[in-house]
Amino acid sequence: MMDQPSSLELVTAVREFIEKHAMPELQGRTAFHARVAANALAVVARELEQGPKANAEEYAHLKALLGQDGTLDELNRELCHRIRTNGVALDDPALANHLARTTLAKVAIDQPNYSGFQHSPHRPTK
Amino acid sequence: MSQPDFAPALERAITRAMAGITAITDLKRLSGGASQETWSFDGTGANGSTPLILRRAPYGKPVQRSATAVPLATEAKVIRLAEKAGVPVPPVLYVLQDTDDLGPGYIMGRVEGETIARKILRDAEFADARPKLARQCGRILAKIHGLDKTQVSDLTVVPPRAQFDQYRTIYDTYDYPHPVFEVAFKWLEQRLPETSELTLVHGDFRHGNLMIGPDGVRAVLDWELTHIGDPAEDLGWICVNSWRFGETHKVVGGFGDVVDLLAGYAEAGGRNMTAERVKFWEMFGTLKWGIMCMTMYQAFAGGTDRSVERAAIGRRSSETEIDLVNLLFPKVQP
Numbered sequence: 001m002m003d004q005p006s007s008l009e010l011v012t013a014v015r016e017f018i019e020k021h022a023m024p025e026l027q028g029r030t031a032f033h034a035r036v037a038a039n040a041l042a043v044v045a046r047e048l049e050q051g052p053k054a055n056a057e058e059y060a061h062l063k064a065l066l067g068q069d070g071t072l073d074e075l076n077r078e079l080c081h082r083i084r085t086n087g088v089a090l091d092d093p094a095l096a097n098h099l100a101r102t103t104l105a106k107v108a109i110d111q112p113n114y115s116g117f118q119h120s121p122h123r124p125t126k
Numbered sequence: 127m128s129q130p131d132f133a134p135a136l137e138r139a140i141t142r143a144m145a146g147i148t149a150i151t152d153l154k155r156l157s158g159g160a161s162q163e164t165w166s167f168d169g170t171g172a173n174g175s176t177p178l179i180l181r182r183a184p185y186g187k188p189v190q191r192s193a194t195a196v197p198l199a200t201e202a203k204v205i206r207l208a209e210k211a212g213v214p215v216p217p218v219l220y221v222l223q224d225t226d227d228l229g230p231g232y233i234m235g236r237v238e239g240e241t242i243a244r245k246i247l248r249d250a251e252f253a254d255a256r257p258k259l260a261r262q263c264g265r266i267l268a269k270i271h272g273l274d275k276t277q278v279s280d281l282t283v284v285p286p287r288a289q290f291d292q293y294r295t296i297y298d299t300y301d302y303p304h305p306v307f308e309v310a311f312k313w314l315e316q317r318l319p320e321t322s323e324l325t326l327v328h329g330d331f332r333h334g335n336l337m338i339g340p341d342g343v344r345a346v347l348d349w350e351l352t353h354i355g356d357p358a359e360d361l362g363w364i365c366v367n368s369w370r371f372g373e374t375h376k377v378v379g380g381f382g383d384v385v386d387l388l389a390g391y392a393e394a395g396g397r398n399m400t401a402e403r404v405k406f407w408e409m410f411g412t413l414k415w416g417i418m419c420m421t422m423y424q425a426f427a428g429g430t431d432r433s434v435e436r437a438a439i440g441r442r443s444s445e446t447e448i449d450l451v452n453l454l455f456p457k458v459q460p
Binding site: 032033036037039040043073076077079080083084090095096099100102103104106107110111114115116117118119120121122 | 303304305306308309311312313367370371372373374375433434435437438441442444445447448449451452454455456457458
């Protein structure tokens with residue numbers, strides 16, 4: 001077991017350092033890249049928090065959808081293969097459901113402010 | 127700030143080429159991609175100051191531009207052709223010659239206006255322009271598509287099927303599974319248009335490449351991706367949600383509706399355009415942008431550009447995945 005701080009706390013500390021202390025000292029391209037760097041660390045932080053649950057759900061859905069087992073990578077490759085070779089119907093509600101849920105979970109980590117995520121009809125209503 | 131080393135050569139070229147200009151001032155870099163540099167400067171003389179732009183190859187060296195980019199001299203030729211047809215463009219004033227020692231490129235007039243989408247879509251000074259932009263874009267595109275493509279000999283012909291194959295190959299090369307992209311490929315393949323008529327298309331008609339003022343579109347910029355293709359490609363590209371910059375309910379560039387885009391297109395002589403054709407290219411454009419994000423990440427992974435920007439953009443391909451999901455499955459499954 002690693003000592004404190006957690007990796008989430010470390011990543012957050014670095015992001016806060018960039019935003020509060022480094023960025024005000026920077027200009028031009030370097031300031032822009034610092035902003036991108038801070039955003040990248042925010043992605044990592046969200047992935048540390050949400051990633052395990054998102055991956056577990058994606059994995060469970062893939063196994064059910066495909067009726068077989070494998071790693072997450074293998075199952076995604078199998079799904080791609082089936083879509084490409086007409087092994088799954090594009091209008092299969094189970095496919096739409098899986099893709100919508102999985103993609104929402106990905107974007108919630110990558111870019112939760114993105115308009116396509118915010119306004120997606122597939123988002124659960126609160 | 128010291129002058130770039132090519133400033134004397136630029137001054138020699140411009141004073142020779144343009145009557146009334148005897149010197150250049152305020153030379154500064156505006157932007158730079160892998161395939162071109164853009165510089166802003168003023169030409170000065172007895173009649174005052176002329177605002178100008180230099181577009182040239184990076185470091186003045188002819189480079190292998192991306193497979194889809196046209197040579198700078200061709201770009202200049204297409205812009206001049208577009209200008210004659212009434213397309214708002216920056217006037218091309220001089221195409222660089224070998225003897226100028228500046229590399230390939232051209233000099234054009236500097237059009238004042240705004241290219242930053244968030245300002246165009248939100249600032250009060252553009253409030254009157256916004257409702258007119260979709261129709262205006264339609265008219266401009268009809269004029270571009272009406273250009274005589276035989277006037278420019280070295281444009282690449284990219285029919286829908288060829289472009290589809292091109293992106294399929296790029297995506298396959300990265301060997302990383304994106305089930306949503308697979309469904310989009312399938313959807314597109316089933317609807318590939320049997321286009322009878324291919325026209326000259328701009329190839330990158332979207333925010334960033336449109337110089338806009340309170341009076342509307344003042345200039346269409348960045349013609350480096352121009353080619354011969356399905357004209358609906360340009361109309362679909364500006365509808366891609368990434369170019370709506372948060373104004374997701376205004377399908378055309380975050381400022382307008384497809385009906386207005388189509389109305390403007392028909393008004394200016396554009397033929398046989400339908401919402402369905404535009405939707406096909408919106409889907410294709412969304413997929414293309416997703417694959418482009420993967421490509422930019424590859425520049426990081428492969429070591430050619432180790433910037434944090436190139437690394438991080440790989441995580442924006444999921445933005446296009448949710449857009450594709452919303453387009454592919456507009457209704458929520460029970």
